[in-house]
Amino acid sequence: IERPPGDTAGCTFCHTSSEERCSTCHQRHQFDPKVARRAEQCKTCHWGKDHRDWEAYDIGLHGVVYQVNKWKPEQFDFSKKLSDADYVGPTCQYCHVRGGHHNVQRFGTVYTSMGMSMADRGAPIWNEKRDRWVSVCDDCHSQRFAREQLQALDEAVKDAGLKYRETFKVAEDLLVDGVLDPMPKDLCPDWSGQHLWSLKIGAYHDGEAYGGKTGESGEFRMSNCTDVERLCLESVGHFQTYIYKGMAHGSWNDATYSDGSFGMDRWLVNVKQNASRARRLATLEKKVGITWQPEEFWKTGEWLDELTGPYIVKNHPGKTIFDLCPDPGWLDTHHAPAEEV
Numbered sequence: 001i002e003r004p005p006g007d008t009a010g011c012t013f014c015h016t017s018s019e020e021r022c023s024t025c026h027q028r029h030q031f032d033p034k035v036a037r038r039a040e041q042c043k044t045c046h047w048g049k050d051h052r053d054w055e056a057y058d059i060g061l062h063g064v065v066y067q068v069n070k071w072k073p074e075q076f077d078f079s080k081k082l083s084d085a086d087y088v089g090p091t092c093q094y095c096h097v098r099g100g101h102h103n104v105q106r107f108g109t110v111y112t113s114m115g116m117s118m119a120d121r122g123a124p125i126w127n128e129k130r131d132r133w134v135s136v137c138d139d140c141h142s143q144r145f146a147r148e149q150l151q152a153l154d155e156a157v158k159d160a161g162l163k164y165r166e167t168f169k170v171a172e173d174l175l176v177d178g179v180l181d182p183m184p185k186d187l188c189p190d191w192s193g194q195h196l197w198s199l200k201i202g203a204y205h206d207g208e209a210y211g212g213k214t215g216e217s218g219e220f221r222m223s224n225c226t227d228v229e230r231l232c233l234e235s236v237g238h239f240q241t242y243i244y245k246g247m248a249h250g251s252w253n254d255a256t257y258s259d260g261s262f263g264m265d266r267w268l269v270n271v272k273q274n275a276s277r278a279r280r281l282a283t284l285e286k287k288v289g290i291t292w293q294p295e296e297f298w299k300t301g302e303w304l305d306e307l308t309g310p311y312i313v314k315n316h317p318g319k320t321i322f323d324l325c326p327d328p329g330w331l332d333t334h335h336a337p338a339e340e341v
Contacts, residue, residue: 002190002191002221002307002308002309003223003306003307003308004306004307010048013045014044014045024044024045025041025042027041033081034078034079035078036093037078037082037085037091037093038070038078038091038093039057039063039066039070039091039092039093041092041093042054042092042093046092049234049237049238049241050237050238050241051241051245052241052242052245052246052254053092053245053249055245055251055254055258056242056245056246056248056249056251056254057092057249057251059251059253059254060246060249060250060251060254061250061251062089062090062249062250063249063251065088065089066089066090066091069088069089075087075088076088076091081100082094082097082098082099082100083099083100089140090136090140095107095136096108098136106132107132107133107136130150133146133150134146134147134150137149149247149250152247153244153247153248156243156244156247156255156261157240157243157244157247159261160239160240160243160244160261160264161240163235163261163264163265163268164232164235164236164240164264166268167231167232167235167264167267167268167271168199168232170228170268170271170272170275171199171228171229171231171232171271171275172199173275174228174275174278174279175197175209175210176207176209177279178209179278179279179282180226180228180278181226181278181292181294182226182294182298183294184196184197184198184210184211184218185211186294186298186299187224187225187298187299188224188298188299188300188304188307188309188310189309189310189312189313190218190219190221190309191219191221191307191308191309191321192219192308192309192312192320192321192322193308193309193312193313193316193319193320193321194211194212194216194218194219194309194320195211195212196210196211196212196216196217196218196219197210197211197218197229198218198219198220198221198225198229198233199218199220199229199232199233200212200216200217200218201217201218201219201220220233220237221233224298224304224307227274228271228274228275228278231267231270231271231274232267232271234267235263235264235267235268235271238259238263239259239260239261239263239264239267240264242254242255242258242259242260242263243255243260243261243264246258246260308321312324
């Protein structure tokens, strides 16, 4: 949302023109349920670095079964309603649009807290949702097998969380010690019009070292930030996504090799190397009396000036995007009510 329209064609195609419309799944010029029941129908939107759904399914066990059998009506009869479907393997729709129910959130990993979050797995609300997942898997597998797969997913997410917390701590220490180059104050404002550290998400941290006031939240940046911050973002937003999407779709190789757990290893090392060099350089500068001032190209530039943050600062001084949009529906993080999810 911070970038000019020419940069975000892939974002806006799904999140404005297609999102929550019938024609997203039921093609506008071929409004046929048989088409909407095929896994490829989800591929237009659900793929890519930070939501690797199609790739995880396609190269996983279920996706391979689908790809080699999808043209055989006796294996996949798409003329039947999903509630009557008898497939040799699951499609995206068979699991996520269970029985034809159109609220995809009911069987999405994000809304059942099986992915990025380490929720209390024993809490009644999470147990209920995980039991619902098992009720899908036991169409073809035993419940014991299904629960073992969920446990394997939990373990993979836990290990990924350990790596990310270590990666984040190295980056955070650089900021707190004032040797992150550039610091938040030395960058052009983020998309909200503020100078908060991009990894200070959800007001997890208090203190002026992070920029802003107590309780204010930073916003993830994919550009115009330090290499350390970008690596942190990619570690959790890309590689950890590969891990939990892969594990959730029976694509264990994807979770490990395709920039999954191996990718998180690599980015942790890169962040540590960045930190080591930054600290050595800061020590040398202090010893010889150099007071470094970050370059102006971090603050302004022909492309940077097109971003949302500089626009807000220039045209609405003293305001942020949250002042201008006090109740923006597109920033709602609550989604559907818990009982519906």
